[in-house]
Amino acid sequence: MLVAAEASGDALGAGLAQALRVRRPDIDFVGVGGPKMASEGIESPFDIAELSILGWLEGLRAYGRVKARVADTVALAVRERPDAVVLIDSWGFTIRVARALRGALPGVPLIKYVGPQVWASRPGRAKTLAGAVDHLLALYAFDAPWFEREGLPTTVVGSQALHVDMGGGDPTGFRAARDIAPDARLLLVLPGSRPSEVRLMTPVYEAAIKRLKAADAKLEVAVVVAGTVAEDVTARIAAWPFRAHVVTEADKYAAMKAATVALATSGTVSTELALAGAPMVIGYRFAPLSYAIMKPFFTGRYATLFNHAADEEIARELIQTDATPEKVAAEVGRLLSNPDARTAQSRRQTEALDYMGRSGADPSTLAAEAVLNVIAGTSGSNSLSAIGSAG
Known part of the structure; x- marks a missing residue:
């Protein structure tokens, strides 16, 4: 059983399903996910878009809905009796599912795929997770010690974001198809994949771009619309007082390679932009009350993974x-006007990706092997061995 509650987890779940099926063609799947997992035959009992929640205040407002969906997920597990359950990312939802499954199906191994970023905030979650699941599939080597100290067996599998194939992205074709000159400066905006991110960040980006367009009327603007929020973002862009090219996820990598500078809401997309060689500025806002509640729990220096x-x-x-x-506008304008600064930042971003394990083996493959080991009862906590095999 694979359980994912947002777009990034849906992609991880689909990749894991594919890798598991290669090793065990007889495997069957059930679970919760989005369109990518559905394409792998995993039919979700509900639309995961309603679980795309960020922030304490938003979480409180959605508590009843989340509780109901946890019950639906557990009911599915009880009915299908899986050999293992993989809970993918989405801390608030999956930790509740894990606790409920402990009581409902006490003998079923629970595997968490992507741990909470305890290096950035709320380190106590490492102990909480260790008490709720049997194994962790961590994305980065710097994650593992936090959980292993709490006695949670951990396998470092790497991040799929570091293994994105950018080869199919054609920046020249992207520009030509949109009548953007080869030498024109292009700002690529990525407003996020959660409704709250779009609501909070899109007005900031619109106002910033107005300033940039006032300084350079020829500046081209393109906006990537994530599938989970496509209608909302497209409607907002249509109301902007300047032209902006709408970019679907199918053309996302071409757009990243074509961009002069990117303006992105913090998230996995920052790693993809770095892979594409796009210098970027990162923005993020929480609802004010949520931020006031959460701020004391932030312990990391940076929000962006390659910065960390x-x-x-x-x-x-x-x-x-x-x-x-x-x-x-000031930070984006600084990069747009300074080719040397763009080149230097792009180079440093690439170097940071190497620190994160860009040269490792395919994460879905390593994750599939770890899941099958857990099911077979041969799992261990030697994350270093996983890193070695990845190298």
Whole structure:
């Protein structure tokens, strides 16, 4: 059983299903997921878009809905009796599912795929997770010690975001298809994949781009619309007082390679942009009350993974009160006007990806092997051996 509650987890679940099927063609799947997992034959009992929640206040408002979906997920597990359950990312939802499954199906191995970012905030979650599941599939080597100290067997499988194939992305064709000159400066905007991110960040980006367009009327703008929020983002862009090219996920990598500079809401997309060689500025806002509640729990220096891996602010992060149109426009404008700064940042981003394990084996393959080992009862906590096999 594979359980994912948002778009990034849906992609991980689909990749894991494919890798498991290669090793065990007789395997059957049940679970919760989105369209990518559905394409692998995993029919979700509900639409996971309603679980795309971020922030304490938003979580409180959605508590009843989340509780109902946890019950639906557990009911599916009880009915299907899986040999193992893999809970993918989405801490708030999957930890509740894990606790409920402990009581409903006490003998079934529970595997968490992607641990909470305890290096950035709320380190106590490592102990909480260790008490709720049997094994962790971690994305990065710097994750493992936090959980192993709490006695949770951990396998480092690497991040699928580091293994994205950008080869099919054609930046020249992308520009030509949209009548964007080869030498035109192109700003690529990625407003996020959660409704709350789109609601909070899109107005900031619109106001920042107005300033940038006032300084350079020829600046081209393109906006990537994630499938989970495509209608909302497209409608917002249509109301902007300047032209912006709408980019679907099918053309996302071509757009990233074609971009002069990217402006992105913090998330996995920052790693993809770095792989594409796009220098970027990162923005993020929470709802004010949620941020006030959460701020004391933030312990990490950076929100962006490659910044954390390098222990320096390679890409400028504008979080909460710093995420203003004025500051966003200033940082993006600095990169747009300085080719040397763009080249230097792109190089440093690439170097940071190497720290994160870009040269490792395919994460879905390693994750599938770890899941089958857990089912067979041969799992261990030697994350170093997994890193070695990945190298």
